Amino acid sequence: MSKLAGLKQRLRVWLYVKRLTMQWRREASRGAPRNDGASGAHLLILPGDPWTLVGSKGDEAMLRAVVERLRQANGALKVSVVTATPAAADAATQLGLHAVDAWNEPWRLTDTVERLAALRPSAVVVIGADVMDGYYSPITSLRLLATADLLVRRGVPGTILGFSFNRLPYRQLKHAFDRIDARLLVNVRDGVSLDRFRRFSSASAELVADSAFMLRPDDSSDCVRGTAAWVEARRAAGDIVIAFNLHPMLIRRASDDDIAALVASAQAAIRELAKLHRISIVLLSHDYRGRDGDDTCLEPLHRALAATMGERLCYPRTRMSAAELKAISGQVDGVVTGRMHLAIASLGMGVPVAALTYQDKFHGLFSHFGLSDSFLLKPEEAMRSTHLAAVLDRFVSALPQLRNQVHAALPRVTEASSRNLRGVIHAIRPS
Numbered sequence: 310m311s312k313l314a315g316l317k318q319r320l321r322v323w324l325y326v327k328r329l330t331m332q333w334r335r336e337a338s339r340g341a342p343r344n345d346g347a348s349g350a351h352l353l354i355l356p357g358d359p360w361t362l363v364g365s366k367g368d369e370a371m372l373r374a375v376v377e378r379l380r381q382a383n384g385a386l387k388v389s390v391v392t393a394t395p396a397a398a399d400a401a402t403q404l405g406l407h408a409v410d411a412w413n414e415p416w417r418l419t420d421t422v423e424r425l426a427a428l429r430p431s432a433v434v435v436i437g438a439d440v441m442d443g444y445y446s447p448i449t450s451l452r453l454l455a456t457a458d459l460l461v462r463r464g465v466p467g468t469i470l471g472f473s474f475n476r477l478p479y480r481q482l483k484h485a486f487d488r489i490d491a492r493l494l495v496n497v498r499d500g501v502s503l504d505r506f507r508r509f510s511s512a513s514a515e516l517v518a519d520s521a522f523m524l525r526p527d528d529s530s531d532c533v534r535g536t537a538a539w540v541e542a543r544r545a546a547g548d549i550v551i552a553f554n555l556h557p558m559l560i561r562r563a564s565d566d567d568i569a570a571l572v573a574s575a576q577a578a579i580r581e582l583a584k585l586h587r588i589s590i591v592l593l594s595h596d597y598r599g600r601d602g603d604d605t606c607l608e609p610l611h612r613a614l615a616a617t618m619g620e621r622l623c624y625p626r627t628r629m630s631a632a633e634l635k636a637i638s639g640q641v642d643g644v645v646t647g648r649m650h651l652a653i654a655s656l657g658m659g660v661p662v663a664a665l666t667y668q669d670k671f672h673g674l675f676s677h678f679g680l681s682d683s684f685l686l687k688p689e690e691a692m693r694s695t696h697l698a699a700v701l702d703r704f705v706s707a708l709p710q711l712r713n714q715v716h717a718a719l720p721r722v723t724e725a726s727s728r729n730l731r732g733v734i735h736a737i738r739p740s
Contacts (some may be wrong), residue, residue: 326447326481332418333455334488343464350383350737352376353430353460354390355453357440359412362390362397363404363631364598367650370521370631371436371470373404378523378730383737389428416452422459432733433460437472437496439649439670443479454485461493468732471498471517473649473670474506486510494732499673515728518677521650522657522726526639527632532625536591539623540640543589548621549705552591552638552655553579554646555606559667559688570692572606576613577694582701589621590614591641595651597628603648643708645701649674659719661711663704665691677725678718680711 356362356372363369372390380386389407392398398408411424425433435457443450453469461467474497487510489495495514497503503516528534540550555575557563563571582588592611594603611624629637631654638644638651639658646652647665652674655662663684664671671685684704690696704711 322447323481326451329418329451329455330484336419336459337462349385349387351387351389351429351431352379352737353425353428353433354388355433355435355457356390357436357438359391359393359397362392362400366595366631366634367521368436368438370524370650370654371438373631374520374524375434375470377525379734379737382734383739386737418455421456425460426463430465432736433457433465433467434733435469437469439473441472442474443482444475447479447482450482451485454489458489458493461490466733466736468494469496470520470729471496473498473673474502476505476669478509483510486512496729500676501673517728518722518725519653520726520729521653522723524632524635526636526658527630528636530633532627532629533633533636536623536625536637537640543621548587548589550589550591550641552593552641552644554593554595554603554648554651555610556596556603556647557605558601559647559665568606572609574692574694574697575610578697578701579614580617581698583618585702586705588705590618592624593637595634595648643704656715659712659716661708661715663700677722678715680714
């Protein structure tokens with residue numbers, strides 16, 4: 310994209326955000342008929358990605374975790390999720406959810422709110438994740454806020470699940486957050502993000518941990534059992550088993566050359582690590598979204614390592630659910646990942662993590678467990694194989710101490726995760 314085209318796009322986004330904010334304020338000031346609630350418990354979910362719904366395993370993990378936990382409170386709970394494409398609707402059906410096609414273009418605030426209010430939900434939940442600061446799309450951030458706010462003003466209990474907040478949020482979103490209805494509960498998933506959010510907005514916010522910590526692992530599939538058997542065989546041979554994850558989105562707008570350089574650095578670092586320790590490596594994909602997905606990096610990394618590592622290398626090719634990936638992350642001794650929610654899955658299973666960071670969002674996750682930032686690498690650092698190898702060496706050497714540290718913090722973090730639902734669980738419990 311040229312500089313002029315980029316400027317025009319930013320201007321279009323700014324104008325859209327300004328107009329939608331003004332429309333939202335007008336609708337909020339008019340008042341609206343009160344929602345009477347459904348005859349039975351009915352949860353409405355506004356996802357951050359209504360186009361694929363589960364293209365990101367992190368989004369799937371949060372979605373599944375919340376539905377699981379609330380259905381424990383009420384087994385008769387009906388769950389509807391907003392979708393924008395047939396693929397997302399199919400994904401919702403496979404999860405046992407009712408798809409509501411209410412997010413496709415042309416998107417209109419009043420039409421969307423009326424359509425969703427007509428469902429008479431008992432509660433509304435926004436999957437906040439990493440979409441609330443406007444980094445990926447200020448338009449998506451604002452649409453989610455405006456829709457949830459207007460539903461809450463109709464009397465629907467609502468909450469935004471714990472989200473992260475980067476250090477450079479989209480500035481115009483301040484006007485939106487500052488004026489949301491106080492009954493729409495705002496949860497932020499780590500202390501670093503909470504500090505940033507409080508400097509950005511006057512809205513009240515609660516510190517929680519990511520809702521995906523509530524997800525239960527699923528070890529029933531052939532792929533999970535097969536990987537577990539390989540892990541046990543390698544451990545019996547005397548190896549430490551590390552899961553390794555890499556993806557193109559570590560570098561914003563990564564070129565083919567960028568990706569090749571990242572893979573080459575990882576290849577050299579893993580080979581160096583194998584000289585220093587008895588290790589085996591699981592290449593673990595956590596995102597299957599085309600060129601931005603993890604296999605874009607892991608496939609060439611596997612080709613580069615297969616000849617020299619042989620049986621000490623495992624690369625599961627089956628596309629797995631978030632719960633299956635959590636089960637696998639719990640089988641290994643340590644996880645090195647560029648995906649936030651693979652880190653959450655691993656820590657949730659008591660397994661230490663080193664991370665290749667993006668958007669400054671891993672620091673807050675590590676702070677929940679008191680883990681050192683020395684096991685966080687910026688993308689430009691990960692591109693230097695000697696630096697990456699040195700961090701991996703220190704990580705493997707520190708695994709016993711790190712495991713004890715993670716296990717000690719886990720009960721507190723799990724409790725903080727359950728606080729995400731404090732604003733809606735009462736609304737869906739059987740009366």
